[in-house]
Amino acid sequence: MRMQRSLFIHRFTDLFTRSVMAVLFFLVFIALTPASVFAAESDVVLMASQQDLGSIAIRAKDPIDKGFVGELSIKIWSAKNSQDDIKTYPLSYAGGLYSATVNIADHQFDKGIYYIELHGPSGLLKSDFTMMAVEGNEWDRYIYHEGKVVGVRCRAVLSIEPEIIKNSTEEANSSEQFKSGYGYTTTFKSNVVSNIEVDASTALTGAGNARVIFPEFNYRDGSTINTVYGQFDRLTDCTNRSEINNLAGSVLELKENPFSSSNKRVHFTPIWYPDNLNYTAYTDVFDAWTPGGMLSMPVLDSFTVDGNVYDDWQVNQKR
Numbered sequence: 001m002r003m004q005r006s007l008f009i010h011r012f013t014d015l016f017t018r019s020v021m022a023v024l025f026f027l028v029f030i031a032l033t034p035a036s037v038f039a040a041e042s043d044v045v046l047m048a049s050q051q052d053l054g055s056i057a058i059r060a061k062d063p064i065d066k067g068f069v070g071e072l073s074i075k076i077w078s079a080k081n082s083q084d085d086i087k088t089y090p091l092s093y094a095g096g097l098y099s100a101t102v103n104i105a106d107h108q109f110d111k112g113i114y115y116i117e118l119h120g121p122s123g124l125l126k127s128d129f130t131m132m133a134v135e136g137n138e139w140d141r142y143i144y145h146e147g148k149v150v151g152v153r154c155r156a157v158l159s160i161e162p163e164i165i166k167n168s169t170e171e172a173n174s175s176e177q178f179k180s181g182y183g184y185t186t187t188f189k190s191n192v193v194s195n196i197e198v199d200a201s202t203a204l205t206g207a208g209n210a211r212v213i214f215p216e217f218n219y220r221d222g223s224t225i226n227t228v229y230g231q232f233d234r235l236t237d238c239t240n241r242s243e244i245n246n247l248a249g250s251v252l253e254l255k256e257n258p259f260s261s262s263n264k265r266v267h268f269t270p271i272w273y274p275d276n277l278n279y280t281a282y283t284d285v286f287d288a289w290t291p292g293g294m295l296s297m298p299v300l301d302s303f304t305v306d307g308n309v310y311d312d313w314q315v316n317q318k319r
Contacts, residue, residue, distance in 0.1 A: 041069050041125055044098075046118045048130040050298070054105065056130055060091060060098040060118055070121040072098050078110035078132075080293065085110065104132060112294045113286065131284045135159075137292035141198070156194040156204060158288050158295035163187045164303055180273040181309030183266030186212070186281065186301055188236070188252040192288050200243040206250025207295075208287035210236040215280055216270045234267060252285065271308050278302045 111134035
């Protein structure tokens with residue numbers, strides 16, 4: 001009797017042990033199995049930029065899950081002549097990224113602003129714009145000269161003088177190197193100059209807008225914890241305009257930063273940015289107008305990051 005009871009206990013213990021091991025194995029399997037990706041159309045971020053002199057690169061992705069949300073396509077057209085060149089392009093999907101390349105030969109080689117709409121299974125998802133730089137243009141101007149109308153060919157050219165102003169409130173950060181975590185501001189001085197007989201006050205305007213994108217967001221292809229597209233770029237304010245003879249000028253500065261304690265026009269660099277590495281901001285300067293259309297220009301601003309804000313600041317316990 002005792003032997004049967006002992007055998008029963010042994011078998012029960014063995015069965016219980018195997019059951020516990022099976023449950024543990026199942027739990028470990030579930031924990032190690034990747035969760036299914038349920039990407040949402042509303043999370044998709046649209047990115048567009050000039051790829052070279054003749055094409056525009058289109059990118060779209062879900063920055064959180066990087067998943068497939070269905071078939072996506074874009075509609076794109078230039079600002080010139082309304083929508084006479086509107087075309088639809090399907091986006092290919094690979095490795096969590098949707099992409100397409102737009103050849104401006106399909107859009108009459110138009111320069112300037114291109115408007116883009118991203119469409120998915122549920123319809124319109126996002127809209128954006130990008131630039132095809134045009135630094136100069138021409139137009140015909142007619143004047144009355146010696147009893148007859150004479151055509152004069154005019155040309156205007158846009159030039160940009162960028163200036164980065166580092167944080168000047170800290171002597172420790174006023175050297176050639178810039179410490180990450182501090183803020184900087186950038187100013188763009190634009191000039192549009194034309195033939196001597198052109199009156200800038202009636203025919204020319206300096207650049208009115210600029211859009212700046214930053215390396216910490218991998219420019220337009222970045223991923224952050226917030227899917228709002230606006231945090232990848234910043235727009236500017238036009239703080240000054242001038243027209244003198246045949247030259248129109250303007251000054252563009254970053255908008256006031258609500259995260260600055262004094263509402264300064266600064267952009268704060270991330271503390272983690274690597275040392276001894278160039279920090280380069282990319283800017284599209286646009287909305288400079290002539291009778292021949294809009295002028296625009298890409299601008300690169302760079303400085304070297306070395307050190308961070310913690311080299312200058314520390315928190316001590318109050319005694």
